[in-house]
Amino acid sequence: MRHLFLFMCMILPFYAAAQLIRGTVTDQESHLPVQGANIVSASGTTITDAAGRFTARARFPDTLRISYIGYKKMVMPLASDPGTELRIRITRGTITLDEIFVAGTRNYRKDSLSYRTQFKKEFSYQPPKLTDAVGPARSGGRGASLITINPVALYSYLTRKSARDARLKRRLLDDEANRFIDHWFTTGKVEQVTALSGDSLTLFMNRYRPTSEMVRKLNEYEMIDYIKRSAVTFRSGK
Structure with missing residues (x-):
């Protein structure tokens, strides 16, 4: 019980300092929501839902890293709590897949x-x-x-x-x-x-x-x- 108490004392300041931020990720050209985009902060990782929305924890100053296959990775520094829902638009980019070797590939x-x-x-x-x-x-x-x-x-x-x-x-x-x-x-x-x-x-x-x-x-x-x-x-x- 004592160890559990000490552990809680250690992690509570961390969660107290972390704040919830919300946002929406959309396509830069079509303005359609992007589902399944990865949102990474210093406090963890989450993904966007079908409407492109996400909720993440952040400790300011923090940095959000947004990525989704087929799109350019985006880095968004956050000096303080934005106070409102973030509107993030990501741009399509070149897709690079790891090389796959297939013996006897046919035309x-x-x-x-x-x-x-x-x-x-x-x-x-x-x-x-x-x-x-x-x-x-x-x-x-x-x-x-x-x-x-x-x-x-x-x-x-x-x-x-x-x-x-x-x-x-x-x-x-x-x-x-x-x-x-x-x-x-x-x-x-x-x-x-x-x-x-x-x-x-x-x-x-x-x-x-x-x-x-x-x-x-x-x-x-x-x-x-x-x-x-x-x-x-x-x-x-x-």
Whole structure:
């Protein structure tokens, strides 16, 4: 009990001297809130919420260090209690990731072109129409109208071959889409941005795997921002 009393006597002055400061972090250009930004002071570390807000302890004079991946780090000296909520705007900057060595890295664009060439017939497949099998012919005289029949096209139209070819094309397109996603949403990139590993990394990769349409709309900065925001949600258990 005596040791606990002495310990409390030691830390109470520290907490008494520290004061709570509040603020909001937004993007310099869009003015949108930045979620998950790190706020570091001499008294500890906190992160911004979905609205970009934060509450931190500071001992004046103190220095706030604000950082978020994809943005330039910001240092804000605080000589005294600002008295009002801080309005902090951070600027986008160059993203630098640690080097990742991957043995046997393939050229995605070259592989994609090769894949398209290899299955050119399947990718260009169009299901047969009835007009491909049956069409008008020259008049047979006396006002009679004749038609021509393409036996091969008619057979394809009437059998399941066309459905089978359509399913094959769909599978090839799905496979190509997955290759495209894997090229941009890599395990190495996610691991470095989130610091996840093992089963947690596998679960995150499966749960937050983007669609090919989403990947096409995002640039590199936006993809990393998506991973970062998803990691905040993932760690919160939502």
